[in-house]
Amino acid sequence: MSGNIDILLRLPEVAAIGRTKLQNYCNSWLQRPIAFEFAISKLIVGSDLLLTVNLDAERVEFVDNRTFIPICELLDYIIDQHFYEPGKRLELHAEARDIRQRWGEVGYQYEAMTGRVGHLWLKCKNPACDASMETAQEAVEGQTIYCPCCEVTCPVCGHTNWYDGSDLHLRLTEK
Numbered sequence: 804m805s806g807n808i809d810i811l812l813r814l815p816e817v818a819a820i821g822r823t824k825l826q827n828y829c830n831s832w833l834q835r836p837i838a839f840e841f842a843i844s845k846l847i848v849g850s851d852l853l854l855t856v857n858l859d860a861e862r863v864e865f866v867d868n869r870t871f872i873p874i875c876e877l878l879d880y881i882i883d884q885h886f887y888e889p890g891k892r893l894e895l896h897a898e899a900r901d902i903r904q905r906w907g908e909v910g911y912q913y914e915a916m917t918g919r920v921g922h923l924w925l926k927c928k929n930p931a932c933d934a935s936m937e938t939a940q941e942a943v944e945g946q947t948i949y950c951p952c953c954e955v956t957c958p959v960c961g962h963t964n965w966y967d968g969s970d971l972h973l974r975l976t977e978k
Contacts, residue, residue, distance in 0.1 A: 807849060807851075807853035807854060807855055808853060808854040808855070808856060808874060809853055809854075810854060810874050810875070810877070810878055810902075811825055811848065811852045811853075811854055811878075811881075812852050812853070813878075813902050814878070814882075814895060814898055814899065814902075816886075816891075816895060817878065817881060817882065817885075817895070818852055820881070820885055822848050822849075822850060822852060824885070825848045825852065825881065826846075826847075826848040828880065828881045828884055828885065829846035829847075829848055829854070829877065829881075830846070831880075831884070832846070832877050832880045832881075833845070833846060835880070837873055837876055841858075841863075841870070841871060841872065841873055842858050842859040842862040842863035842864070842870075843856060843857070843858060843859075843872070843873075843915075844857050844858060844859040844920075845857035845920050845941070845943070846877070847920070847940075847941045847942065847943070849940065850940060850950060851949075851950075854874075855916065855942070855943055855946060856872055856874070856915040856916070857915065857916050857917065857918065857920060857943045858870070858915050858916070858917045859917070860917035863917065870915070872915055875899060875902070875903045878899050878902075879896060879899060882895045882896055882899065916943040916944075916945065916946060918943040918944030918945045918946070919943070919944045919975045919976070920941055920942070920943055920944070920975070920976055921941065921942065921944070921973045921974045921975035921976045922937055922938065922939075922940070922941055922942075922973075922974055922976065923937075923938045923940045923941070923942050923948065923971040923972065923973060923974075924936060924937050924938065924971070924972050924973075924974050925938065925955060925966055925970055925971060925972075926970075926972065927957040927959065927960060927962060927964075928962065928964040928966075928970075929957060929960050929962035929964070931960065932957055932959055932960040932962060934957050934958070934959035934960065936955070936957065936958065937974075938971070940971075942971075942973050944973060944975065946973075947968075948968040948971050949968050950967060950968040950971070951967065952965050952966065952967040953965070953966060953967075954966075
């Protein structure tokens with residue numbers, strides 16, 4: 804994906820839900836008929852709360868090399884699932900409608916991928932250690948991973964080093 808989708812960041816109250824819960828809502832939304840209808844096979848919430856959309860290449864329908872991604876419906880679903888107070892839900896749905904309307908005015912478009920999915924792994928930088936460390940983050944084959952540099956300690960040898968997105972390696976999940 805050349806640019807991940809920022810829909811979850813457009814409403815601060817939704818962003819405040821956090822990556823883990825947002826990923827759980829996305830996983831639940833994938834079970835809905837609308838996700839199947841538009842051939843959405845995977846939604847991945849990154850640590851930066853940007854969203855990667857993966858499509859089923861065998862089922863997706865393109866018109867003029869474009870397809871519709873019902874991303875605003877996902878946002879509405881998250882609002883309905885997470886916010887119980889009716890007034891707050893109405894307020895957030897109104898903000899979501901404003902976002903949707905502004906996109907229509909400027910013709911804002913997102914991109915999606917059609918690759919295989921897997922988990923990201925790190926390999927210990929200690930030359931005497933051959934440990935691989937699985938992260939909680941998933942990615943799509945061919946996706947460029949951006950993440951800030953952070954210090955990681957190997958649970959096997961105890962070696963600490965700095966890692967960034969270029970150190971992450973994708974191990975594909977079998978289908």
